[in-house]
Amino acid sequence: MSILVFLEHHGDEVQKGSLGVLGKAATLGDDVSAVLVGGGVRAVAPEAGKYGAKTVYVLEDDSLEPPTPQPRVDVLAKLVQDKGFDTVLFGNSVLAADVAAGLAARLDAGLNWDLVDLTSDFVGKRPALQDSVLVDVGWRSTPRLALFRAGSFDAGKAGGSDPAVEDVSVDLEEHSRGARVVSQEEESSSGPSIEDADVIVAGGRGLGAPENFTLAEELAKALGGAVGATRAVVDAGWYPYSAQIGQTGKVVSPKLYVALGISGAIQHKVGMQSSNVIVAINKDGNAPIFEFCDLGIVGDVHEIVPKLTELVKQRKGS
Amino acid sequence: MSISSRAVKIAVCVKHVPEGHGRIDPGSKRLDRTGEGALNHFDANAVEEALRLKGDSDSEVVVVSLGPEKAADSLRKALAMGADRAVLVSDDAAAGSDLVATSAILAKALERESADIVLFGQQAADADGAVLWAAVAERLRRPVVSQAAELTLNDDSLRVKRQTEFGYDVIEAPLPAVVAVSDAINEPRYPSLKGIMGAKKKPFETLSLGDVGIDAAQAGDAGSKTEVLALGDPPSRGDARKIEDSGNAAQEIVDFLAEKRIL
Numbered sequence: 001m002s003i004l005v006f007l008e009h010h011g012d013e014v015q016k017g018s019l020g021v022l023g024k025a026a027t028l029g030d031d032v033s034a035v036l037v038g039g040g041v042r043a044v045a046p047e048a049g050k051y052g053a054k055t056v057y058v059l060e061d062d063s064l065e066p067p068t069p070q071p072r073v074d075v076l077a078k079l080v081q082d083k084g085f086d087t088v089l090f091g092n093s094v095l096a097a098d099v100a101a102g103l104a105a106r107l108d109a110g111l112n113w114d115l116v117d118l119t120s121d122f123v124g125k126r127p128a129l130q131d132s133v134l135v136d137v138g139w140r141s142t143p144r145l146a147l148f149r150a151g152s153f154d155a156g157k158a159g160g161s162d163p164a165v166e167d168v169s170v171d172l173e174e175h176s177r178g179a180r181v182v183s184q185e186e187e188s189s190s191g192p193s194i195e196d197a198d199v200i201v202a203g204g205r206g207l208g209a210p211e212n213f214t215l216a217e218e219l220a221k222a223l224g225g226a227v228g229a230t231r232a233v234v235d236a237g238w239y240p241y242s243a244q245i246g247q248t249g250k251v252v253s254p255k256l257y258v259a260l261g262i263s264g265a266i267q268h269k270v271g272m273q274s275s276n277v278i279v280a281i282n283k284d285g286n287a288p289i290f291e292f293c294d295l296g297i298v299g300d301v302h303e304i305v306p307k308l309t310e311l312v313k314q315r316k317g318s
Numbered sequence: 319m320s321i322s323s324r325a326v327k328i329a330v331c332v333k334h335v336p337e338g339h340g341r342i343d344p345g346s347k348r349l350d351r352t353g354e355g356a357l358n359h360f361d362a363n364a365v366e367e368a369l370r371l372k373g374d375s376d377s378e379v380v381v382v383s384l385g386p387e388k389a390a391d392s393l394r395k396a397l398a399m400g401a402d403r404a405v406l407v408s409d410d411a412a413a414g415s416d417l418v419a420t421s422a423i424l425a426k427a428l429e430r431e432s433a434d435i436v437l438f439g440q441q442a443a444d445a446d447g448a449v450l451w452a453a454v455a456e457r458l459r460r461p462v463v464s465q466a467a468e469l470t471l472n473d474d475s476l477r478v479k480r481q482t483e484f485g486y487d488v489i490e491a492p493l494p495a496v497v498a499v500s501d502a503i504n505e506p507r508y509p510s511l512k513g514i515m516g517a518k519k520k521p522f523e524t525l526s527l528g529d530v531g532i533d534a535a536q537a538g539d540a541g542s543k544t545e546v547l548a549l550g551d552p553p554s555r556g557d558a559r560k561i562e563d564s565g566n567a568a569q570e571i572v573d574f575l576a577e578k579r580i581l
């Protein structure tokens with residue numbers, strides 16, 4: 001058994017999510033390698049040794065630093081073909097999901113996604129149908145590809161030694177050179193830090209309009225908390241990215257999480273599921289959020305939230 | 319946002335998904351597709367985006383689906399929204415196809431169309447894979463961009479703004495290309511009565527695997543590289559309470575928070 005783990009880096013930091021997967025791989029077997037693609041990756045490669053990689057393959061090339069998936073499919077396909085890896089693991093991210101699926105098609109290899117765990121005999125654990133059922137999934141052939149749900153494993157150091165660092169090169173496919181990143185807007189995480197808040201009131205598209213975020217803000221103020229948001233409303237420009245909670249936003253675990261007009265998509269859930277108490281208000285009784293909240297109210301945020309804010313103020317005032 | 323002056327062909331991949339809560343059949347270990355279904359709501363965003371790109375130009379919008387015969391209902395809905403033509407690949411031998419098999423079948427169906435742009439939705443509500451476009455793009459050997467929150471078309475390229483874990487990237491790709499849109503990209507229209515009536519007269523093709531040039535061995539269970547082994551119960555959050563608001567919900571929330579010693 002030989003495992004390859006796709007590592008992502010941002011600046012000079014290897015992403016925690018992919019290191020978590022590497023740490024998991026190291027518990028499955030001894031023959032564990034990792035791969036890094038982009039600019040400055042040779043310098044960060046040794047870090048992977050601490051998480052269990054024996055060998056780190058690097059493709060050091062500034063022109064591959066922008067996060068497009070297809071050149072990475074070329075690199076991974078070549079590594080699998082040349083080195084005979086039978087398992088390739090990915091931690092979910094915007095980039096990794098597209099690399100994993102592209103690689104599956106290139107190699108005609110099975111991809112199981114949204115896994116939260118993998119056993120040593122290669123049974124993947126996948127919560128499905130809004131996490132209402134836990135499915136055991138397997139592979140019928142190698143290479144086996146697995147994409148883990150974001151945050152499935154903590155990045156704990158296995159205490160390994162310096163890995164061998166090997167350069168790789170690849171001829172890119174014509175179609176892999178098509179997509180080009182023309183600009184990148186790094187969002188600063190300045191502003192009030194929601195990660196440390198004890199109470200978060202988060203708003204989604206169910207608030208109906210950007211100005212209705214005042215409902216969330218006033219309730220948050222009354223409860224002494226911060227305001228969060230879903231990707232849908234951030235992408236639509238209703239609320240800043242720094243407040244986004246979920247897979248591509250922040251991961252929070254406050255004492256109280258109040259979800260207003262949020263459907264509870266998996267990618268949102270992974271950012272707030274470890275909150276102590278979750279209260280949701282949604283007018284659709286079938287919304288997935290009702291599967292994982294402690295108190296679910298089927299109702300209209302516009303009617304309930306102003307009253308709730310008033311009652312909280314009264315109670316705190318008394 | 320500039321709309322292209324040249325007429326383009328846009329294919330939109332749409333899925334027919336079970337309505338409400340899905341259920342896995344314990345026997346076959348497959349998603350039960352016998353009940354009521356509907357157009358995957360994330361795909362309505364992709365159809366809407368195609369219609370927006372088309373505007374009142376001569377561009378053509380063709381909706382493509384792989385699914386049971388009932389998937390015709392979802393394609394009709396897309397036609398009622400304004401798509402020009404529909405293609406349904408439906409074959410008993412395709413049931414249970416995993417990513418490898420599904421992408422092979424869809425790619426073959428799409429090859430027949432040679433569209434300038436292939437659009438996907440953000441995810442299938444019944445599978446939450448959010449991966450299919452990358453596999454299809456690889457088989458079509460075309461550039462792919464996912465999570466598009468904004469899409470602009472120029473004469474021979476397109477431009478996407480999309481969110482990543484670090485902020486926003488702007489990505490350009492030459493046509494032909496594959497794009498998966500985010501659910502924040504637009505507000506899908508509802509079909510008008512006129513649209514619903516008109517949809518019945520629009521071209522609708524139903525194809526078998528043989529028609530698109532796929533061997534039964536590449537499809538369905540036989541063509542899949544992954545399998546479902548067993549079904550179990552997930553860890554539960556404990557005693558979740560669900561209440562219909564009857565005018566008293568605010569008080570009930572306050573009482574609950576007091577009980578939890580948060581207030």
Ligand SMILES: Cc1cc2nc3c(=O)[nH]c(=O)nc-3n(C[C@H](O)[C@H](O)[C@H](O)COP(=O)(O)OP(=O)(O)OC[C@H]3O[C@@H](n4cnc5c(N)ncnc54)[C@H](O)[C@@H]3O)c2cc1C
Nearest residue numbers: 204205206230231232246247248249261263267283284301
């Ligand atoms: C790669 C990837 C990464 C992603 N990352 C993230 C992420 O980091 N964070 C994130 O949040 N999402 C993320 N998403 C998007 C996620 O899948 C969902 O699309 C998103 O979370 C939906 O946001 P929403 O709940 O605000 O909107 P919707 O899904 O549209 O839900 C709105 C809800 O409001 C309810 N509603 C409407 N009106 C009212 C009313 N008057 N009163 C009460 N309820 C009402 C509706 O019933 C509905 O359930 C990601 C997706 C992908 C593919």
Ligand SMILES: Nc1ncnc2c1ncn2[C@@H]1O[C@H](COP(=O)(O)O)[C@@H](O)[C@H]1O
Nearest residue numbers: 331332384438439441442447448449450
């Ligand atoms: N059977 C199908 N037929 C056509 N398009 C599909 C099918 N399944 C998924 N799609 C498309 O692929 C997207 C992502 O699906 P998934 O990767 O399965 O979550 C959906 O939003 C659809 O656009």
